[in-house]
Amino acid sequence: MRVLISGASVAGPVLAYWLTRHGFTVTVVERAPALRKAGGHAVDLFRPAMDIVEKMGLIEPVQAAATGTEWLAFRSENGERSYELGMARLTRAISDRHVEIMRDDLAEILHRATRDDAEYLFDDSITALAEDPDGVDVTFERGPARRFDLVIGADGLHSTVRRLVFGPEERFSTWIGGYLAVMSIPNYLGLRDRMEGITGVNRMAAVYGAARLDEARAVFLFRPETELDYHHRDVDRQKELLRRHFAGMGWQVPRLLGEELERASAFYFDSITQLRMDTWSRGRVSLVGDAGYCPGPAVGGGTSLAVVGAYVLAGELAEARGDHTRAFTAYEQQIGDYVRRSRTFAVATAKRLIPGSRLELWALIQGARLINNAPASLARALTGLNGKGMRLHDEVTLKAYPHETHRAAAPGADQRRGITDRPQAVD
Ligand SMILES: Cc1cc2nc3c(=O)[nH]c(=O)nc-3n(C[C@H](O)[C@H](O)[C@H](O)COP(=O)(O)OP(=O)(O)OC[C@H]3O[C@@H](n4cnc5c(N)ncnc54)[C@H](O)[C@@H]3O)c2cc1C
Structure with missing residues (x-):
């Protein structure tokens, strides 16, 4: 059975790994001309994603x-308070198993683990999908048209597959009250x-380095008080908005938004947006990771959700012997609760990370102190983190899927590759 995956970051390669392992024939198309090596941003793998990574060897x-980040050190904008927080203590409040890694490093590891078994097409993008009862054209x-049995969109928050099949993004995206900008700068702070x-009312700025x-x-x-008006390609306007909203903030901010912003080697600006779809599968097409259920960049543990979603989707397709109707329904049922809880978590985190008042700022600093100084269980209770579903990742139970399955029934049997063809075993 031939599956086309759009997107080669996190969800795409994890899905490719498990699908090929289950005997499917996989092609991955990625819009970027090559694997990104710039690092991207730091992302988190919490317990269930770590368990899947382990299963993948x-x-x-x-x-x-x-990344090796061990300390978070923040000061409040008015200079009255500062706090330093052990990263391990913070993440232990969320999950017992965790790694922070740069997204591009993770994508590279996943690509290396799949490139011999899946076909990768870089520098291309899907422009149209035409489905009939037997497949999808x-x-x-750039490349020639091809036919597949299934198409999976793993192409991120601004997914092309989702737009082609479900309609414009605005229909499903909800602004959860913040904006996020990231830029690459020389590590002049060492x-x-x-x-x-530095954190203040309605704004915070930070700089981090990473081991590699x-x-x-x-x-x-x-x-801001209301949603901002800008075009996603208008970088000058985005920089102007950033400067305006951080005007008057101290610490390193004047330098960061002055000379460093002028010469930054990479600049990212987006709203903190959550995708809310009741279903992310239609016909022979489904979505995985941020494309289907982005809880919000930087606030919702989207990377772990993407890894779990990809593992479950592949497993359900294998278990249903390629019957996508059954598999897609089971996939959505399996991860629905995790998706919904991630949304709730993301809204709470966005609110907590960007305090809306001096009182919330004070609460953020007190919460950080508690996590740092109290025993982990007490800290969780004191800061109310348990009540806010903070341990949502560790509460996910992964279903075990059979590694060795049938050859999925579909046209093009000569192109199929069974699990028995694969040389390496991961368990
Ligand atoms: C600034 C920022 C900070 C973040 N911080 C964190 C964090 O601290 N912790 C955390 O867990 N998560 C964080 N996230 C979220 C995390 O990056 C995502 O949840 C995760 O990368 C989702 O993986 P994905 O594979 O679903 O999508 P993505 O990583 O977005 O990958 C989508 C892929 O599809 C490709 N693509 C896009 N369009 C097309 C197309 N038309 N055709 C082919 N390919 C296409 C893209 O080039 C990309 O390779 C952050 C996100 C951002 C933007």
């Missing part, structure tokens, strides 16, 4: 590529194992 390279921007920053990264990242989170 990738725990060692993933741990070796960890796919048109590409940060290796620390994130340092020459540059540093500057991150800005802010909440």
Whole structure:
């Protein structure tokens, strides 16, 4: 059975790994001309994603590529308070098993683990999908048209597959009250194992380095009163908005938004948007990761959700012996609760990370102190984190799927590759 996956970041390669393992023939199309090597931003793998990474035999390279961030040091904008928080204590409040890794490092590890078994097409994108009862005809921007049995969109928050099948993004995206900007800058603060920053009412700025990264990242989170008006390609306007919302903030902010912003090697600006779809499958097409259920960039643990979603989708397709109707329904049922809880978590986190008043700012700092100084269980209880579903990742139970399955029944039997063809075993 031939499956086309759009997107080669996190969800796409994890799905490719498990599908090929279950005997499907997989093609991955990625819009970027090559694998990104710039680092991207730091992402989190919490317990269920770590367990899946382990099943894939990738725990060692993933741990070796960890960012190594150990400390978060913040000051309040009015200079009255500062706090330093052990990263391990913070993440233990959320999950017992965790690695922070740069997204591009993770994508590279996943690509390496799948490139021999899946076909990768870089520098291309799907432009049209025409489904009939037996398959999907796919048109590409550059390559020749091809036919597949299933198409899966793993192409992120601004997914093309979702737009082609379900309609415009605005129909499903909800602004959850903030904006996020990230830029790559020289590591002039010499940060290796620390994130340092400043937090005020409705805005916070921080800089972090990472063990394997020459540059540093500057991150800005802010909440204006109303949604901003800008075009997603108008970088000058985005920079102007950023400068306006951080005007008058001290610490490193004048330098970051002055000379560093002018010469930043990479700049990202987006609203903190959550996708809310009741169903993310239609006909022979489904969505995985941010494309289907982005809880909000930087606030909702989207990377772990993407890994779990990809693992479950592949497993359900294998268990249903390629019957996509059964598999897609089971996939959505399996991860529905995790998706909904991630949404709730993301809204609460966005609110907590960008305090809306001096009182919330004070609560953020007190919460950080508690996590740092109290025993982990007490800290969780005191800060009310348990009540807010903070342990949502660790509460996910992964279903075990058979590794060795049938050859999925579909046209093109000569192109199929069974699990028995694969040389390596991961367990
Ligand atoms: C600034 C920022 C900070 C973040 N911080 C965190 C964090 O701290 N912790 C955390 O867990 N998560 C974080 N996230 C979220 C995390 O990056 C995502 O949840 C995760 O990467 C989702 O993986 P994905 O594979 O579903 O999508 P993505 O990683 O977005 O990958 C989508 C892929 O599809 C490709 N693509 C896009 N369009 C097309 C097309 N038309 N055709 C082919 N390919 C296409 C893209 O090039 C990309 O390779 C952050 C996100 C951002 C933007």
